[in-house]
Amino acid sequence: MKMGIRLEYIPKDTVIHRLNPLTKIIFVLLVPIIGFIFANDAISAALVSAYALAWLALARIPISRIKTLIIIVLASSALFMVVQLFFYWRGETVIFRFFFLKATLEGLHVGLTIFLKMMVILGCVPVLAMTTRIDQFAITLSKLKIPYQLSFALITAVRFLPLVSDIYNSILDAQRLRAHDIDRMSFLTKLRKAYYPLIVPLFITSFRTADELQIALESRAFGAYKRRTYLESPPRVTVVDYIALISIISLFVYSMIAYRAWGTILPPWLRPSWAVPLRY
Amino acid sequence: MQSVIAIRNLTYTYPTGVKALKGINLEIERGEYIVIMGANGAGKTTLCYCLNGIIPHIIGGELQGEIYVEEIRTTDHSIAELSRLVGLCIQNPEGQLFCQTVRADVAFGAENLCIPRDELAERVASSIKVCRLEGLENRSPSDLSGGQKQRVALASILAMRSKIMVLDEPTSQLDPIGTLELLSVIRNLNKEHGVTVVMTEHKSDEILEQGVDRVILLHKGEIVADGDPGEVLSKADLLERIGVKTPQVIELAQHLKRNEIPMERIPTNINEARKLLSSLLDRKILEVKQKLPPPSSVEESKPSSREPIIKIEDVYFSYTPESPAIRGVSLQFYPGEFIGIIGQNGSGKTTLAKLIVGLLRPDKGKISIFGKDTREMTPGEICKKVGLAMQNPDHQLFSLSVKEEVEFGLRNLNLPDEEIEKRTESALKLVGLWEFREMAPFTLDFGARRKLTVAIVVAMNPPVIFLDEPTTAQDYRGRHEIMEIMKSLNERHGNTIIVVTHDMEIVAKYCKRVVVMGQGKVLLDGSIREVFSKSEILKQTYIKPPPITRLAQGLSAFGVPPSILSVDELISSLKFVRG
Numbered sequence: 093m094k095m096g097i098r099l100e101y102i103p104k105d106t107v108i109h110r111l112n113p114l115t116k117i118i119f120v121l122l123v124p125i126i127g128f129i130f131a132n133d134a135i136s137a138a139l140v141s142a143y144a145l146a147w148l149a150l151a152r153i154p155i156s157r158i159k160t161l162i163i164i165v166l167a168s169s170a171l172f173m174v175v176q177l178f179f180y181w182r183g184e185t186v187i188f189r190f191f192f193l194k195a196t197l198e199g200l201h202v203g204l205t206i207f208l209k210m211m212v213i214l215g216c217v218p219v220l221a222m223t224t225r226i227d228q229f230a231i232t233l234s235k236l237k238i239p240y241q242l243s244f245a246l247i248t249a250v251r252f253l254p255l256v257s258d259i260y261n262s263i264l265d266a267q268r269l270r271a272h273d274i275d276r277m278s279f280l281t282k283l284r285k286a287y288y289p290l291i292v293p294l295f296i297t298s299f300r301t302a303d304e305l306q307i308a309l310e311s312r313a314f315g316a317y318k319r320r321t322y323l324e325s326p327p328r329v330t331v332v333d334y335i336a337l338i339s340i341i342s343l344f345v346y347s348m349i350a351y352r353a354w355g356t357i358l359p360p361w362l363r364p365s366w367a368v369p370l371r372y
Numbered sequence: 373m374q375s376v377i378a379i380r381n382l383t384y385t386y387p388t389g390v391k392a393l394k395g396i397n398l399e400i401e402r403g404e405y406i407v408i409m410g411a412n413g414a415g416k417t418t419l420c421y422c423l424n425g426i427i428p429h430i431i432g433g434e435l436q437g438e439i440y441v442e443e444i445r446t447t448d449h450s451i452a453e454l455s456r457l458v459g460l461c462i463q464n465p466e467g468q469l470f471c472q473t474v475r476a477d478v479a480f481g482a483e484n485l486c487i488p489r490d491e492l493a494e495r496v497a498s499s500i501k502v503c504r505l506e507g508l509e510n511r512s513p514s515d516l517s518g519g520q521k522q523r524v525a526l527a528s529i530l531a532m533r534s535k536i537m538v539l540d541e542p543t544s545q546l547d548p549i550g551t552l553e554l555l556s557v558i559r560n561l562n563k564e565h566g567v568t569v570v571m572t573e574h575k576s577d578e579i580l581e582q583g584v585d586r587v588i589l590l591h592k593g594e595i596v597a598d599g600d601p602g603e604v605l606s607k608a609d610l611l612e613r614i615g616v617k618t619p620q621v622i623e624l625a626q627h628l629k630r631n632e633i634p635m636e637r638i639p640t641n642i643n644e645a646r647k648l649l650s651s652l653l654d655r656k657i658l659e660v661k662q663k664l665p666p667p668s669s670v671e672e673s674k675p676s677s678r679e680p681i682i683k684i685e686d687v688y689f690s691y692t693p694e695s696p697a698i699r700g701v702s703l704q705f706y707p708g709e710f711i712g713i714i715g716q717n718g719s720g721k722t723t724l725a726k727l728i729v730g731l732l733r734p735d736k737g738k739i740s741i742f743g744k745d746t747r748e749m750t751p752g753e754i755c756k757k758v759g760l761a762m763q764n765p766d767h768q769l770f771s772l773s774v775k776e777e778v779e780f781g782l783r784n785l786n787l788p789d790e791e792i793e794k795r796t797e798s799a800l801k802l803v804g805l806w807e808f809r810e811m812a813p814f815t816l817d818f819g820a821r822r823k824l825t826v827a828i829v830v831a832m833n834p835p836v837i838f839l840d841e842p843t844t845a846q847d848y849r850g851r852h853e854i855m856e857i858m859k860s861l862n863e864r865h866g867n868t869i870i871v872v873t874h875d876m877e878i879v880a881k882y883c884k885r886v887v888v889m890g891q892g893k894v895l896l897d898g899s900i901r902e903v904f905s906k907s908e909i910l911k912q913t914y915i916k917p918p919p920i921t922r923l924a925q926g927l928s929a930f931g932v933p934p935s936i937l938s939v940d941e942l943i944s945s946l947k948f949v950r951g
Contacts, residue, residue, distance in 0.1 A: 101472055103512070225472050225473075226471065226472050227471060227472065227473075227476045247470070248470070259767055262762070262764070262767035262768070263767055263768070263770055265726075265731050265751075265762070266762060266767060266768035266769075266770070267770070267780075268731065268750075268751040268752060268755075269729060269731070269751055269755050269759075269760055269762070269768075270755060270780055270781030270784060270828065270832065271752040271753075271755050271756065271781055271784035271785050271832070272752060272780070272781075272784050273750050273751075273752030273753075273784070290770065292770060292772070293766075293767070293769060293770035293814075296766075296814050297766050297767065300766065301467070303430075304462070304464065304467040305467065305470075306430060307421075307426050307430060307460075307462065308462060308467055308468035308470075309470070310426070310429075310430065310451040310452065310455070311424055311426070311451065311455055311459070311460040311462075311468075312455060312468075312480055312481035312484060312528060312529075312532070313452050313455040313456065313481050313484040313485050313532065314452070314480075314484050315452055315484070316450075316452030316453070316455070316456075316484050316485060316486075317452075317484070317485075317486050319486065320483050320484050320485075320486055321483050321486050321487055321488060321489060321492060322483055322489070323475070323476065323479035323482075323483060323489065323492045323493060323496060324476070325489075
């Protein structure tokens with residue numbers, strides 16, 4: 093198994109890539125709120141996730157690069173779906189029975205809504221992480237008066253994750269080369285025999301890598317002064333940014349108002365009767 | 373002249389209690405180009421870290437004595453302040469680049485120094501030019517070759533306008549031509565831009581050819597020699613004792629001296645040696661014996677009669693669709709062969725190794741081991757036939773003791789306990805680690821960790837042993853120790869040995885057959901002498917034959933066999949005419 097959650101920058105020239113990082117930061121902050129809090133029925137959640145996924149599509153991010161993320165979202169949604177289908181406590185309308193379990197229409201709707209809410213996250217996270225150059229992001233944060241040490245900590249984390257996943261994969265390879273046939277083990281045996289011995293070397297090597305990173309950073313005067321300069325000019329705000337911002341903010345404001353009125357985004361007359369807003 | 377670095381009575385002990393430097397006294401003058409040599413563990417890296425304050429500011433430990441850089445005492449000033457004076461470039465090219473473009477990485481240090489944007493742009497542009505990185509500005513550093521990465525790190529230091537550069541084994545992971553390119557950039561910085569250079573290095577031949585100002589030999593934390601490179605590197609006995617390789621040209625010169633051949637001065641590079649030898653040949657003081665090739669070599673018989681152990685048929689593999697790593701490789705390896713795989717960084721050598729042992733699967737084509745298709749085998753099954761020791765020992769060792777580390781694989785083979793005991797003991801004794809059997813692997817030094825990875829493979833007793841870059845970051849002695857073990861396994865037990873390396877002298881000394889790779893293809897495959905004679909093709913993949921072979925090739929007009937592989941062979945092909 094390869095760890096593949098690598099949300100690294102993919103150099104491309106698309107509308108989304110050209111957006112000001114600040115626009116994308118606002119997108120990533122607001123749209124998940126719309127999806128998770130305001131869009132409370134399947135149709136509304138579907139609309140919001142379609143909006144988020146449209147951004148992803150515009151950014152032309154290859155599916156192969158976010159495969160792991162997709163698998164995580166789909167797998168956890170599937171679990172939710174099954175659980176809600178049979179165990180949703182308000183479930184009344186029985187669709188079918190499975191031994192003593194009753195699958196209900198309401199449960200199905202709840203599961204589906206949760207799945208669609210997760211799809212919003214799937215659409216949002218890569219848009220910021222995979223289309224923004226880190227240096228551009230850093231300048232934007234510095235414009236927001238965030239200390240550069242803090243923004244660099246974030247950058248380092250982004251850089252460090254792939255390093256750790258590389259180490260993880262090579263230790264795994266080293267074990268396979270010593271007849272440790274994890275390819276033919278059951279999941280539980282794997283946990284005990286394959287993943288457990290990874291922990292010690294993973295920590296030791298990660299610490300070593302972190303030390304090396306610190307040496308390399310400080311040798312390049314990192315942290316010498318409170319402020320620093322930037323070679324790159326700060327990213328510009330263009331007409332496209334205004335259009336994008338208007339679409340995000342108006343969607344957010346409308347959703348907030350609609351949520352107070354109807355408990356979800358869409359008014360009752362635009363929803364089929366089964367799409368009842370979720371109540372917690 | 374004024375000292376830019378002055379070290380007085382420096383003694384340093386690591387927090388772990390290891391005494392790394394003892395009574396170091398050193399004055400370095402502005403504009404000097406100094407190379408520090410010594411075996412692994414001699415204290416080279418420690419000395420580098422002392423120069424820009426990493427010791428004691430980050431690493432700590434106990435430091436006695438004084439270190440002054442531009443008359444500033446390092447212990448009293450922060451690393452950030454010192455970094456304006458001293459730039460440090462570390463061994464691992466991956467570990468020192470942080471940004472997503474070459475340009476951003478070059479600017480990184482100068483940005484931290486709050487240089488205004490106009491000046492930044494100018495500094496970055498000129499640093500990129502000096503380090504010959506034009507055209508790569510917008511590339512991601514992770515896509516560059518090792519040599520290019522090191523040049524990006526250099527450019528970044530340069531953009532900080534550090535007048536002193538400290539380079540810790542910058543070429544240890546580079547192919548031969550990548551090494552020469554980096555060294556030529558460094559020399560240019562020194563000569564044209566007045567940068568003072570302090571560099572640690574293992575590659576004595578290249579250093580000698582560079583024409584550096586001064587060589588310092590470190591041994592167990594003490595300076596044992598300090599002076600002119602030609603002079604220091606001629607002390608063959610001392611070099612041998614402290615584990616530094618004697619350059620081939622010096623070795624040759626000493627042979628000539630012993631035979632009382634008249635020399636105005638000792639040659640210190642290939643050119644001088646060629647001039648000297650051609651004038652000696654001209655004046656008939658030397659004559660070429662007409663024996664080609666020298667009798668000491670045993671050319672191996674063509675193996676066509678035997679069944680191949682590993683058969684690779686038109687294999688393709690790519691990590692990403694845009695950049696194929698292996699593009700149609702076909703090879704056959706036979707029992708008892710000793711094979712070297714060479715080629716520039718990124719030419720597909722490691723990928724090929726991983727394909728053979730089943731860590732990767734070919735996209736197209738077929739690999740069979742003892743006639744069985746690897747697609748039907750797991751890596752766990754393949755490793756009983758082909759044992760691979762990978763590059764970085766740190767990513768392969770995970771047990772709590774050296775002994776357990778070796779036993780891990782043997783237990784997976786379900787061997788009886790006494791057999792495991794027996795094999796562990798003999799493998800650890802073979803590499804000289806038996807006395808350390810109870811220690812934790814990560815507390816061993818780098819060379820010992822490397823040997824442990826070899827012991828692990830040897831204990832599993834596979835008929836084919838595959839070593840991926842066993843020579844990287846190893847000193848001269850360590851390299852030869854590992855290779856001698858392989859040689860004895862090859863000769864005594866008939867193991868097939870495959871070695872991936874950048875060290876052409878290792879290849880010349882041990883390998884009978886050489887496979888040259890370039891851009892995912894096999895460029896050459898043949899006997900070592902045949903391959904080294906094709907220098908044009910080798911150049912394409914950044915390979916240069918060892919200095920002595922190049923010297924012999926330069927003398928081919930006189931009838932010197934161009935397939936010479938060692939100093940001894942060259943000497944024995946020449947006859948001394950007295951009188």
